[in-house]
Amino acid sequence: MRVEVVAVGTELLLGQIADTNGQWLGEQLAASGIDSHFHQVVGDNHERIVQAFEIALSRSDAVIVCGGLGPTQDDITRDAIAEVAQRPLELQQDILERIEKMFSARGRSMSANNRLQAMVPRGATVIEQTRGTAPGLICPVGDKVIYAVPGVPYEMTDMFERAILSDLRGRMAHTQHAVIRSRVLRTWGTSESALAEAVGPRFEAHEHSETGLTVAFLASGIEGIKVRLTAKAVDEAAASALLDQEEIEVRKLISAAFGDIIFGVDDQTMEFAIASLLAQRSLTMAVAESVTGGLIASRLVNVSGASQWFRGGVVSYASDVKYDVLGIDEGPVVSEQAARQMATGVATLLKADVGLSVTGVAGPDPQDEQPVGTVFVGVAIKGREAFASSLHLPGDRPRIRQYSAISALDALRRALQS
Amino acid sequence: MRVEVVAVGTELLLGQIADTNGQWLGEQLAASGIDSHFHQVVGDNHERIVQAFEIALSRSDAVIVCGGLGPTQDDITRDAIAEVAQRPLELQQDILERIEKMFSARGRSMSANNRLQAMVPRGATVIEQTRGTAPGLICPVGDKVIYAVPGVPYEMTDMFERAILSDLRGRMAHTQHAVIRSRVLRTWGTSESALAEAVGPRFEAHEHSETGLTVAFLASGIEGIKVRLTAKAVDEAAASALLDQEEIEVRKLISAAFGDIIFGVDDQTMEFAIASLLAQRSLTMAVAESVTGGLIASRLVNVSGASQWFRGGVVSYASDVKYDVLGIDEGPVVSEQAARQMATGVATLLKADVGLSVTGVAGPDPQDEQPVGTVFVGVAIKGREAFASSLHLPGDRPRIRQYSAISALDALRRALQS
Numbered sequence: 110m111r112v113e114v115v116a117v118g119t120e121l122l123l124g125q126i127a128d129t130n131g132q133w134l135g136e137q138l139a140a141s142g143i144d145s146h147f148h149q150v151v152g153d154n155h156e157r158i159v160q161a162f163e164i165a166l167s168r169s170d171a172v173i174v175c176g177g178l179g180p181t182q183d184d185i186t187r188d189a190i191a192e193v194a195q196r197p198l199e200l201q202q203d204i205l206e207r208i209e210k211m212f213s214a215r216g217r218s219m220s221a222n223n224r225l226q227a228m229v230p231r232g233a234t235v236i237e238q239t240r241g242t243a244p245g246l247i248c249p250v251g252d253k254v255i256y257a258v259p260g261v262p263y264e265m266t267d268m269f270e271r272a273i274l275s276d277l278r279g280r281m282a283h284t285q286h287a288v289i290r291s292r293v294l295r296t297w298g299t300s301e302s303a304l305a306e307a308v309g310p311r312f313e314a315h316e317h318s319e320t321g322l323t324v325a326f327l328a329s330g331i332e333g334i335k336v337r338l339t340a341k342a343v344d345e346a347a348a349s350a351l352l353d354q355e356e357i358e359v360r361k362l363i364s365a366a367f368g369d370i371i372f373g374v375d376d377q378t379m380e381f382a383i384a385s386l387l388a389q390r391s392l393t394m395a396v397a398e399s400v401t402g403g404l405i406a407s408r409l410v411n412v413s414g415a416s417q418w419f420r421g422g423v424v425s426y427a428s429d430v431k432y433d434v435l436g437i438d439e440g441p442v443v444s445e446q447a448a449r450q451m452a453t454g455v456a457t458l459l460k461a462d463v464g465l466s467v468t469g470v471a472g473p474d475p476q477d478e479q480p481v482g483t484v485f486v487g488v489a490i491k492g493r494e495a496f497a498s499s500l501h502l503p504g505d506r507p508r509i510r511q512y513s514a515i516s517a518l519d520a521l522r523r524a525l526q527s
Numbered sequence: 528m529r530v531e532v533v534a535v536g537t538e539l540l541l542g543q544i545a546d547t548n549g550q551w552l553g554e555q556l557a558a559s560g561i562d563s564h565f566h567q568v569v570g571d572n573h574e575r576i577v578q579a580f581e582i583a584l585s586r587s588d589a590v591i592v593c594g595g596l597g598p599t600q601d602d603i604t605r606d607a608i609a610e611v612a613q614r615p616l617e618l619q620q621d622i623l624e625r626i627e628k629m630f631s632a633r634g635r636s637m638s639a640n641n642r643l644q645a646m647v648p649r650g651a652t653v654i655e656q657t658r659g660t661a662p663g664l665i666c667p668v669g670d671k672v673i674y675a676v677p678g679v680p681y682e683m684t685d686m687f688e689r690a691i692l693s694d695l696r697g698r699m700a701h702t703q704h705a706v707i708r709s710r711v712l713r714t715w716g717t718s719e720s721a722l723a724e725a726v727g728p729r730f731e732a733h734e735h736s737e738t739g740l741t742v743a744f745l746a747s748g749i750e751g752i753k754v755r756l757t758a759k760a761v762d763e764a765a766a767s768a769l770l771d772q773e774e775i776e777v778r779k780l781i782s783a784a785f786g787d788i789i790f791g792v793d794d795q796t797m798e799f800a801i802a803s804l805l806a807q808r809s810l811t812m813a814v815a816e817s818v819t820g821g822l823i824a825s826r827l828v829n830v831s832g833a834s835q836w837f838r839g840g841v842v843s844y845a846s847d848v849k850y851d852v853l854g855i856d857e858g859p860v861v862s863e864q865a866a867r868q869m870a871t872g873v874a875t876l877l878k879a880d881v882g883l884s885v886t887g888v889a890g891p892d893p894q895d896e897q898p899v900g901t902v903f904v905g906v907a908i909k910g911r912e913a914f915a916s917s918l919h920l921p922g923d924r925p926r927i928r929q930y931s932a933i934s935a936l937d938a939l940r941r942a943l944q945s
Contacts, residue, residue, distance in 0.1 A: 122563050124554030125745055127545055131568065136542030145540050146575055150549065150566035157564055164582065291541070300630075302598035302638040302660075312600060325571075326599050327538055330679050337543070396842075402828030403821025406842040410820030411925060413891075421848040424814075424824040424840035426833070430877055434839075459848055473831075501633060504658060507829055508681065 110281045111144045113169035115161050117176040117186050118260055119152035130175045130265055137269060142287040142341065143277060153177060158189040166193070166253050171277060173269075176260030178243040180222040186257055187228055187246070194250045196230040204235060208242050236272040240264045247276060254280070289341050290348040292356060295373040296363065297333040297519045301326050304334055307366035311359055322355050331511040332378075336363070372522060379518045380408045386525040387418040387463070392491070394463040394521075396422040397435055397455035399442065400484060401467045404514040420461040425451065431468075434458070441477035443468050448487030448497035456489050463525075464489040466497075467517045471506045482509055486517045488524045496524075528699045529562045531587035533579050535594040535604055536678055537570035548593040548683055555687060560707025560759065561695060571595060576607035584611070584671050589695060591687075594678030596661040598640040604675055605646055605664070612668045614648040622653060626660050654690040658682045665694060672698070707759050708766040710774060713791040714781065715751040715937045719744050722752055725784035729777055740773050749929040750796075754781070790940060797936045798826045804943040805836040805881070810909070812881040812939075814840040815853055815873035817860065818902060819885045822932040838879040843869065849886075852876070859895040861886050866905030866915035874907050881943075882907040884915075885935045889924045900927055904935045906942045914942075 114135065116128045131148045138145045147168070151161040158177070165172045177186030191198045205227035212219040226243050229235060236245030236258070245268040246257040256273045258265045296304065305312070305326055315322050321342055327335040336359060340351035363371060372382045387394060396405050406422040409415055425431040428442045435454035437447055448466050456464030469484030470476045482502045489495035498520060502512045532553065534546045549566045556563045565586070569579040576595070583590045595604030609616045623645035630637040644661050647653060654663030654676070663686040664675040674691045676683045714722065723730070723744055733740050739760055745753040754777060758769035781789060790800045805812060814823050824840040827833055843849040846860045853872035855865055866884050874882030887902030888894045900920045907913035916938060920930045 121550075122553050122566065123557045124550040124552070127547060127550045128566075129545060132539075132542040132545045134542070135540050139541045146570060146572070147579070148540060148546075148568035152564060154564070161565070168578075291543070293543075300598075300635065300638070300660075302640040303635075305599040305640055306638050325537065325601055326597070327543070328597060328679055330681055337538070339541075398821070398824075401825070402833075403816070403824030403840060403842065406816075406821030406844075407819070407825055407928075410842075410844060410928075413924075415820075416844065419844050421844040421852075422821060422842035424821065424828075424842070426824075426828060426837050426839040427877070430839040433878075434876060458852060459845075460851075503629070503633060506831075508658070510825075510828075 110171070110277065111146060111169040112138055112171045112173060112277065113165040114145060114148045115165055115172055115174045116148070116150045116260070117153065117158055117174060119183070121150050122152050130260065130262060133262065133266065134173060134175075134269065137274070139289050139291070141274065141278070142289045143281070153183040153185060155185050155189055158186065159192055162189060162193045162255065166250060166255075169253075171254045171256065171280070173256045173258065173273065175258055175265055178226065178245075178257060178259045180220065180226055180242065184225065187225070187230070190233075190246065190248050190255050190257060191230040194230055194233075194248050194255065196232055196248070198228040199231055200224070201227050201229045201235065204229070204244055207238070211242055236268045238264070240267055245272065247272070287341050287343060288345055288348050289339060290345070290352060291337055291339045292352045293327075293375050294336040294338070294356070294359065294363070294371050295333060295377065296336065296367075296370045297372055297379065297515060298370045299334070299367050301328045301334050303366070304336065304363070307362050308336065308359055310362065311355070320351075322351055324355075324359065331508070331515055333515070369523065369526065372519065378408075379515055379522065380412050382522050383409070383518055383525070384412040384415065384418065386522065390525065392462040393418050393420050394465060395420045395455045395459035395461035397451040397464065397466040398422060398424050399426060399431070399451075399467060400469040400471050401510050401514045401517070402426060404510055405465065405467065405517060408514060408518070420459040423455050423458065443470055443477040443479045443483065443485065445485050445497040445499065448485035449489070449495045450487070452487035452489035452497070453495050456491075462491040463521070464495075465517055465521050467513050469500075469509070469513055471509045473506070484509070484513045484516070486513075486520045488521055490524060528589070528695065529564060529587040530556055530589045530591060530695065531583040532563060532566045533583055533590055533592045534566070534568045534678070535571065535576055535592060537601075539568050540570050548678065548680060551680065551684065552591060552593075552687065555692070558709045558755075558757075559692065559696070560705070561699070571601040571603060573603050573607055576604065577610055580607060580611045580673065584668060584673075587671075589672045589674065589698070591674045591676065591691065593676055593683055596644065596663070596675060596677045598638070598644050598660065602643065605643070605648070608651075608664065608666050608673050608675060609648040612648055612651075612666050612673065614650055614666070616646040617649055618642065619645050619647045619653065622647070622662055625656070629660055654686045656682070658685055663690065665690070705759050705761060706763055706766050707757060708763070708770060709755055709757045710770045711793050712754040712756070712774070712777065712781070712789050713751060713795065714754065714785075714788045715790055715797065715933060716788045717752070717785050719752050721784075722754065722781070725780050726754065726777055728780065729773070739769055742773075742777065749926070749933060751933070787941065787944065790937065796826075797933055797940065798830050800940050801827070801936055801943070802830040802833065802836065804940065808943065810880040811836050811838050812883060813838045813873045813877035813879035815869040815882065815884040816840060816842050817844060817849070817869075817885060818887040818889050819928050819932045819935070820844060822928055823883065823885065823935060826932060826936070838877040841873050841876065861888055861895040861897045861901065861903065863903050863915040863917060866903035867907070867913045868905070870905035870907035870915070871913050874909075880909040881939070882913075883935055883939050885931050887918075887927070887931055889927045891924070902927070902931045902934070904931075904938045906939055908942060
């Protein structure tokens with residue numbers, strides 16, 4: 110069963126809004142074990158929408174089209190479907206009455222334009238509108254089908270869950286049923302190519318036999334490299350079992366090659382990892398930032414419940430703020446000693462158990478004889494000796510800042526775990 | 528000139544990430560007066576990528592393909608381009624050396640997989656990689672062209688701006704005798720529909736006669752509403768003159784309806800506006816953040832030359848940090864008084880001329896009897912009485928934080944201007 114998503118709307122092509130419907134539908138289809146090999150985006154143009162439908166129907170079993178069902182002149186999805194399916198559009202009286210009722214319930218009178226929304230290709234089934242004025246359509250085209258839903262996400266998701274998914278499952282029942290599940294291992298500290306090399310044996314195992322598993326890599330810039338495991342199986346439990354087993358194998362290979370670089374699974378961010386470690390140990394923390402200018406603190410407060418363990422931070426951008434407020438020794442501020450003293454200083458000032466600090470050179474010019482990209486991270490944990498480590502980061506100013514922030518959090522993660 | 532965007536990556540079809548590249552490119556192309564009638568998304572499958580290229584080349588003059596240039600086994604865009612262009616892939620020694628150097632600069636050795644990234648279709652031009660290891664490609668196919676860029680947005684946008692846009696403009700020069708130029712007025716503080724109403728007269732003027740101008744609105748979420756003026760004229764100078772005149776008219780209407788809500792033009796951010804005002808007045812500033820947790824500081828340090836006027840900040844997340852470090856009176860910390868004292872406190876502590884503060888409730892629970900979304904902004908400017916104002920913001924935690932940050936900066940902008 111192959112389903113193709115076609116998003117209709119000139120505003121999508123102009124980049125005025127993002128095609129979040131395509132993403133959401135892709136996720137839902139994958140979760141139901143339905144293949145989706147292509148997505149298309151097309152503007153509000155009759156000829157081009159027809160062309161998109163024809164291409165989609167030539168290579169997929171079903172098409173989900175989002176958008177172009179509104180009441181204005183540029184809402185022409187209904188006409189394009191009628192043309193491709195070679196069925197006339199007919200006014201459906203009960204839909205018209207329903208739309209009129211929706212307007213009068215809001216104390217408004219229906220505009221004549223809205224009559225358009227009650228036009229249905231002959232032989233198509235209507236998906237009743239519960240959230241907006243436009244009904245959805247299920248329109249057969251030979252032994253294939255076009256599903257039409259409004260572009261408003263809130264209306265689209267409702268119709269997909271209420272009508273389209275069950276219709277698709279009915280069609281799939283003839284063929285085989287499978288579910289697809291994914292799991293993502295999030296890493297920080299190595300390159301995509303090195304990871305691919307280390308995990309190579311798993312890659313080959315799946316390529317040369319029908320394991321139902323695939324392994325892929327996803328470079329996520331400042332969030333590191335994600336390793337995605339995907340399993341196709343007869344049911345949820347079987348897919349989970351495959352993923353559990355594969356996760357063990359992949360973790361073994363990654364750990365042997367790079368040590369402890371996996372910081373989270375699926376949606377777990379680096380700051381989530383920090384939050385968990387601190388909560389487990391009943392520790393509070395504070396952060397002193399120079400080059401990152403508040404980025405680390407702003408990531409930490411996004412973790413739900415941060416007030417339990419996050420005390421606050423000092424953005425010590427000017428050197429004398431480092432001397433006067435954090436109490437570090439006067440001298441070069443981009444150094445291992447400065448980082449160590451900043452971590453200790455901020456923990457003392459804000460009465461935290463753990464202090465984390467970053468000082469470095471984001472450019473464009475070198476500072477304290479250190480080249481651009483040099484960053485020192487300091488970690489001070491109550492009852493242990495404070496330490497600092499140095500990094501050499503690539504990129505421009507914003508990039509060096511972002512890399513510094515996640516690198517510093519990763520340094521703290523490793524220190525808390527050891 | 529018609530350009531089609533093809534995004535490559537199974538992770539896009541599975542909905543694991545959104546196709547933000549398509550949106551960004553759509554916006555850039557539109558701003559340059561280049562038509563884009565279709566976008567496609569296709570997975571990491573050789574046959575299907577080739578199919579997508581063939582469809583795109585049959586109806587567009589140029590194709591921009593994003594993704595699939597990485598160093599792993601599932602990065603096959605290069606091969607697909609070579610097939611469609613019917614050109615063999617050749618190892619380009621200088622690119623290989625460049626990649627090796629990038630690795631050694633970070634103290635790592637290049638993995639054998641990265642050799643793939645130095646493979647170039649014969650006759651293609653390379654777009655030098657400055658931010659990642661993958662170079663981009665400009666590969667002619669008959670009198671059409673495929674541009675290939677990495678899927679990482681940070682690398683893609685750089686290559687588009689540095690190499691692709693100028694190449695496209697060169698190709699357009701042969702066929703078109705008009706230039707299209709845009710100018711964006713950035714506003715904060717009103718709604719898209721209210722702006723559209725206020726600017727309505729201009730809208731109508733352009734709709735009913737051939738002025739060569741259009742006005743459009745672009746809701747940009749946490750960055751406010753952008754008003755985009757676009758002029759089509761015979762040359763650069765004529766387009767600029769049209770834009771200058773239109774900007775005066777539009778500013779007049781906006782100012783009459785809403786006062787001083789335009790904070791920048793084109794790429795000028797809110798923090799850039801602050802930086803300019805401070806520099807003109809030779810003032811330094813410091814920021815005290817609670818609910819925004821460092822967001823304001825991290826925006827400010829992104830302005831080039833921030834060290835001239837930015838002293839630093841305190842992220843006073845825990846209440847007692849506000850009492851002890853910033854010296855505010857004990858009591859409710861989400862209040863006008865607290866905001867005022869935080870602004871004065873941080874200016875004193877960090878020896879700055881100007882103090883800016885934010886305290887508020889991001890939820891999920893109310894605090895100090897204030898409902899979620901209540902935010903107080905404090906402003907303390909040397910030689911003037913400190914003041915605070917309150918805001919009621921919509922949205923979830925991250926949204927309230929982001930809105931608070933730009934609202935606070937806007938409050939400071941207005942105070943510095945008055």
